[in-house]
Amino acid sequence: xxxxxxxxxxxxxxxxxxxxxxxxxxxxxxxxxxxxxxxxxxxxxxxxxxxxxxxxxxxxxxxxxxxxxxxxxxxxxxxxxxxxxxxxxxxxxxxxxxxxxxxxxxxxxxxxxxxxxxxxxxxxxxxxxxxxxxxxxxxxxxxxxxxxxxxxxxxxxxxxxxxxxxxxxxxxxxxxxxxxxxxxxxxxxxxxxxxxxxxxxxxxxxxxxxxxxxxxxxxxxxxxxxxxxxxxxxxxxxxxxxxxxxxxxxxxxxxxxxxxxxxxxxxxxxxxxxxxxxxxxxxxxxxxxxxxxxxxxxxxxxxxxxxxxxxxxxxxxxxxxxxxxxxxxxxxxxxxxxxxxxxxxxxxxxxxxxxxxxxxxxxxxxxxxxxxxxxxxxx
Ligand code: AMP
Numbered sequence: 001x002x003x004x005x006x007x008x009x010x011x012x013x014x015x016x017x018x019x020x021x022x023x024x025x026x027x028x029x030x031x032x033x034x035x036x037x038x039x040x041x042x043x044x045x046x047x048x049x050x051x052x053x054x055x056x057x058x059x060x061x062x063x064x065x066x067x068x069x070x071x072x073x074x075x076x077x078x079x080x081x082x083x084x085x086x087x088x089x090x091x092x093x094x095x096x097x098x099x100x101x102x103x104x105x106x107x108x109x110x111x112x113x114x115x116x117x118x119x120x121x122x123x124x125x126x127x128x129x130x131x132x133x134x135x136x137x138x139x140x141x142x143x144x145x146x147x148x149x150x151x152x153x154x155x156x157x158x159x160x161x162x163x164x165x166x167x168x169x170x171x172x173x174x175x176x177x178x179x180x181x182x183x184x185x186x187x188x189x190x191x192x193x194x195x196x197x198x199x200x201x202x203x204x205x206x207x208x209x210x211x212x213x214x215x216x217x218x219x220x221x222x223x224x225x226x227x228x229x230x231x232x233x234x235x236x237x238x239x240x241x242x243x244x245x246x247x248x249x250x251x252x253x254x255x256x257x258x259x260x261x262x263x264x265x266x267x268x269x270x271x272x273x274x275x276x277x278x279x280x281x282x283x284x285x286x287x288x289x290x291x292x293x294x295x296x297x298x299x300x301x302x303x304x305x306x307x308x309x310x311x312x313x314x315x316x317x318x319x320x321x322x323x324x325x326x327x328x329x330x331x332x333x334x335x336x337x338x339x340x341x342x343x344x345x346x347x348x349x350x351x352x353x354x355x356x357x358x359x360x361x362x363x364x365x366x367x368x369x370x371x372x373x374x375x376x377x378x379x
Pocket of ligand 1 (some may be wrong): 114137144148178179180181182183186209212213251262263
């Protein structure tokens, strides 16, 4: 019996454990909070990431370790990797944890990115704004996610507020200024690379964000023919250069028909949740297969899918449960503003029946306006 250890016990760990059960796998999660939602049905070690006793107990009870949470300190990942197999390797995790390192890698690989500049002082911020231009976004290099640790600057007058908001982080996690890309749309590649270097990707996924948090995903993306080959080639270059093992996501902006890489997530990703029902093999199962050195499953889509994220609190499930296309995922979390608490995926064989079912369901949720743009892209 193989036990997979997962660092971080959130919804990604929870869905990974659900995907691993039919493979006969056991799981152990480690989290800093005893309330982590995977812990509702997966055994858990609770401890600080730097607590060697907790890490030692975790290492002793698992055969291989992987991540639900990308911001596990690099030293903790390395400490574990010296004792048990850890995938993806701490080195790859380290690059993806740092917006400057990942954007620098993208550039080296010939992958376009928004203009960017690293900075440490207010003077350097002023110089970077002058060089990159307005509007732009100040972000923390490390420990930011879901739009946290970001400040948008529209005019020079915003420099003071941006520095007041994030300046104190400069010495702790570093800062990066990026040009604001007036993108036409956002897409992501969710892909998997095996231990033998085999690479497979799900179809290009189209994404919508609200306040920096993923709101909806559609796969396959519309009119992907012109973009998908290049997007997948970018993802493969990144994965090969890092010797990456497991599932990851590459988030891209489409601007003037060109792809610009925003960031890479070194783990299963929210924009791949649709693969649970909408693909031959889900991202969660393929991640486990990769980490365990098993053959990778087909990433072929099964029809057309749209995933709606529930942020803050769960709506009543009946519009999804009573829909012929609907699938419900409640992460078992308590309600809190800005928190991802669940999602619904709608999957149908044709775009037209998906549009009809989704339209009825979003009306039932009373959220037609919120998802109107997603719906308009299906017709
Ligand atoms: P991130 O945490 O970098 O993934 O950013 C979250 C979201 O904020 C992205 O998905 C975009 O919607 C938006 N965003 C981030 N960076 C930029 C940028 N340079 N230009 C335009 N929008 C951005």
